Amino acid sequence: MATLPSKPIADDVSxxxxxxxxxxxxxxxxxxxxxxxxxxSHVLVFLDLIVRLSQLNQIVVIATGHNTCDYIYDSSxxxxxxTGEGELPALYSFVLQRLEEFVDKDEKLGAKQEGLSEKRxxxxxxxxxxxxxxxxxxxFRSGPLHPQPxxxxxxxxxxxxxxxxxxxxxxxxxxxxxxPIDCCYVGSHNSAFLQQASYITGGVYVKPQHLEGLYQxxxxxxxxxxxxxxxxxxxxxxxxxxxxxxxxxxTTIDMGYVCSVCLSxxxxxxxKCSTCGSxxxxxxxxxxxxxxxxxxxx
Amino acid sequence: xNNSEKKRMNGEAEEENEEDVEDEGRDAWERTYTDERSWExxxxxxxxxxxxxxxxxxxxxxxxxxxxxxxxxxxxxxxxKGLIRFLCVVVDLSKAAGEMxxxxxxxxxxxxxxxxxxxxFFDQNPLSQIGLVIIKDGVAQSLxxxxxxxxxxxxALMGKLGCAGDSxxxxxxxxxxxTLHKIPSYGHREVLILYSALSTCDPGDIMETIQKCKKAKxxxxxxxxxxxxxxCKHLCQETGGSYMVALDEGHFKELLLEHAPPPPALAExxxxxxxxxxxxxxxxxGSIAICSCHREAxxxxxxxxxxCKARVCELPTECRFCGLxxxxxxxxxxxxxxxxxxxxFTEVSARQLELSRVASKTCFSCRESLLTPGTNKAGxxxxxxxxxxxxxxxxxxxxxxxxHNCPGCESRRITPAAASVTMS
Numbered sequence: 001m002a003t004l005p006s007k008p009i010a011d012d013v014s015x016x017x018x019x020x021x022x023x024x025x026x027x028x029x030x031x032x033x034x035x036x037x038x039x040x041s042h043v044l045v046f047l048d049l050i051v052r053l054s055q056l057n058q059i060v061v062i063a064t065g066h067n068t069c070d071y072i073y074d075s076s077x078x079x080x081x082x083t084g085e086g087e088l089p090a091l092y093s094f095v096l097q098r099l100e101e102f103v104d105k106d107e108k109l110g111a112k113q114e115g116l117s118e119k120r121x122x123x124x125x126x127x128x129x130x131x132x133x134x135x136x137x138x139x140f141r142s143g144p145l146h147p148q149p150x151x152x153x154x155x156x157x158x159x160x161x162x163x164x165x166x167x168x169x170x171x172x173x174x175x176x177x178x179x180p181i182d183c184c185y186v187g188s189h190n191s192a193f194l195q196q197a198s199y200i201t202g203g204v205y206v207k208p209q210h211l212e213g214l215y216q217x218x219x220x221x222x223x224x225x226x227x228x229x230x231x232x233x234x235x236x237x238x239x240x241x242x243x244x245x246x247x248x249x250x251t252t253i254d255m256g257y258v259c260s261v262c263l264s265x266x267x268x269x270x271x272k273c274s275t276c277g278s279x280x281x282x283x284x285x286x287x288x289x290x291x292x293x294x295x296x297x298x
Numbered sequence: 299x300n301n302s303e304k305k306r307m308n309g310e311a312e313e314e315n316e317e318d319v320e321d322e323g324r325d326a327w328e329r330t331y332t333d334e335r336s337w338e339x340x341x342x343x344x345x346x347x348x349x350x351x352x353x354x355x356x357x358x359x360x361x362x363x364x365x366x367x368x369x370x371x372x373x374x375x376x377x378x379k380g381l382i383r384f385l386c387v388v389v390d391l392s393k394a395a396g397e398m399x400x401x402x403x404x405x406x407x408x409x410x411x412x413x414x415x416x417x418x419f420f421d422q423n424p425l426s427q428i429g430l431v432i433i434k435d436g437v438a439q440s441l442x443x444x445x446x447x448x449x450x451x452x453x454a455l456m457g458k459l460g461c462a463g464d465s466x467x468x469x470x471x472x473x474x475x476x477t478l479h480k481i482p483s484y485g486h487r488e489v490l491i492l493y494s495a496l497s498t499c500d501p502g503d504i505m506e507t508i509q510k511c512k513k514a515k516x517x518x519x520x521x522x523x524x525x526x527x528x529x530c531k532h533l534c535q536e537t538g539g540s541y542m543v544a545l546d547e548g549h550f551k552e553l554l555l556e557h558a559p560p561p562p563a564l565a566e567x568x569x570x571x572x573x574x575x576x577x578x579x580x581x582x583x584g585s586i587a588i589c590s591c592h593r594e595a596x597x598x599x600x601x602x603x604x605x606c607k608a609r610v611c612e613l614p615t616e617c618r619f620c621g622l623x624x625x626x627x628x629x630x631x632x633x634x635x636x637x638x639x640x641x642x643f644t645e646v647s648a649r650q651l652e653l654s655r656v657a658s659k660t661c662f663s664c665r666e667s668l669l670t671p672g673t674n675k676a677g678x679x680x681x682x683x684x685x686x687x688x689x690x691x692x693x694x695x696x697x698x699x700x701x702h703n704c705p706g707c708e709s710r711r712i713t714p715a716a717a718s719v720t721m722s
Binding site for chain 1: 381382421425484485569570571572573574575576577578579580582604605622626627628630631632633634635637638661662663664665666692693696697700701702703704705708709710711
């Protein structure tokens with residue numbers, strides 16, 4: 001589009017898109033000291049902190065469920081500006097109410113499907129990442145000045161291997177638009193996808209050791225705007241595992257064979273690629289005519 | 299006005315013949331004014347001020363046409379794409395490249411856009427390699443060897459920008475043929491020639507060279523900057539490449555960037571092979587080793603080859619000692635969207651949107667209102683064929699050009715039963 005590129009408003013104005021994991025399979029089985037209600041209360045205080053740091057800061061909250069993803073809160077919408085009275089500030093009660101509605105909707109969508117095994121406990125991270133990136137693109141288009149966007153993933157569910165390609169697509173798109181993806185992982189084992197996401201896009205990945213103090217991790221690491229990050233000592237990644245997993249056994253390998261047509265990874269030499277069906281070592285036309293001949297003979 | 303005739307070659311020769319019959323005696327530049335009267339698109343509002351032209355709809359329809367033509371060529375059968383590409387870019391630096399019809403000069407414009415092209419190329423094809431060749435004084439020289447590091451190529455090109463002499467297409471083709479002959483059989487051999495001159499000074503029979511290139515399965519494409527030439531057209535037709543002539547700088551950039559995504563690979567060109575590759579781990583923080591690329595001691599960040607344990611600085615690369623191709627899994631993942639592309643969205647007219655039972659007329663991914671601003675009427679939008687969600691036109695473009703994920707489809711959980719139905 002032949003429009004002028006949008007410039008950031010100021011160094012310290014940020015647009016924070018928070019992706020909250022509401023996956024009931026994770027929260028009900030999590031053995032850590034944090035349950036979902038405490039988690040949400042930590043996050044709400046953190047959101048309040050961001051809003052207070054600068055008047056121009058914007059927050060968008062997207063919930064990542066097991067069966068669907070949806071927007072929960074957008075600070076720039078008029079309909080989401082609520083003033084209320086009561087014990088809790090208006091922001092908290094609004095977000096809590098919307099989260100409850102979302103969790104109910106998520107559950108209803110899940111009830112239609114039968115025979116779900118507990119093993120597939122991953123949430124739809126690729127969906128909420130894609131929605132967040134589209135929203136950020138909209139902010140870039142919105143006017144001559146825009147806040148500096150970044151994405152914060154609060155994730156606990158394990159990685160779903162079926163989402164690998166979509167998550168990588170989202171990561172590369174974020175890298176091109178220069179949007180860092182930060183992650184605060186509250187699950188049990190490290191998430192390889194999110195570690196790669198933070199490494200590739202220039203974000204920060206933290207797995208807090210003491211989950212009761214989650215708010216402190218959030219406030220000290222993730223509340224700071226992008227420009228000021230250069231003055232802080234942020235947690236550095238201990239070791240990002242970039243090894244690939246082979247398509248046949250799903251084990252991580254450090255040396256393997258790659259099909260030149262479809263780039264699938266195998267750990268041993270095969271005659272035929274299981275993904276694209278190409279026969280190795282033969283020109284495809286010969287292979288196709290061989291197959292036709294065999295089919296007509298049999 | 300420069301009187302050189304520039305015609306856009308897009309295979310619609312019949313259309314141009316009709317125009318020729320009607321507008322005999324008019325130059326090409328006069329004909330463009332009779333065809334597109336851009337001043338008639340201006341509109342005034344009530345107070346007499348000029349209104350900004352709504353480019354969005356025009357832009358979106360151009361984008362959709364491009365997408366349709368792309369999906370039409372790769373329809374039906376799953377055509378393989380040439381993912382591991384070995385591309386030689388031939389830059390013509392003869393006297394014609396010093397012409398100033400592209401501002402400041404053709405050479406400067408070519409250099410600027412080739413730099414952007416190289417970066418985009420490695421972004422989309424991380425496992426591929428580029429080599430640069432220049433034609434100057436009737437001789438072709440190889441500027442850089444086939445390699446995978448964008449900085450080296452760009453630096454070499456920027457250092458050698460000077461134009462002189464004649465251009466020789468045959469010498470360039472011979473050089474490129476010798477370079478690309480040696481690469482392994484699983485790689486796709488491509489040549490991209492940026493030709494500014496209107497003639498070629500060859501030492502021998504160029505038709506023989508063209509046949510030699512055809513036999514070696516080189517796919518040659520040409521982007522001309524001055525006018526269409528028969529020899530370039532013949533070369534591209536014989537080898538299966540594309541020949542386009544740029545009309546202006548913007549068009550040149552567009553044509554050049556069209557060569558960045560992998561082309562559909564013709565079945566006879568591709569010999570599938572299993573390539574042995576290594577996935578190195580990052581070196582431990584604080585470890586000291588002598589790196590194999592710079593031959594100096596370095597601390598910390600780097601990768602260790604899994605076969606010979608040599609240290610390399612960046613990926614993807616080939617280990618200097620044992621020759622193993624070293625990549626990281628994100629490099630392979632960068633190309634997966636070419637193999638699992640998303641379907642184009644269908645256009646939804648304003649009327650269909652109004653009739654639909656969607657409660658809030660907002661785009662599913664960015665929550666922007668789908669109603670035309672200032673009114674209550676629905677504007678044009680797009681819908682995904684699988685998840686039936688509505689998206690605004692800008693999200694449609696972003697999703698297909700950059701993101702390659704449909705947010706609606708990703709936000710649904712498909713059960714295995716439903717998944718097996720959709721896969722079959």
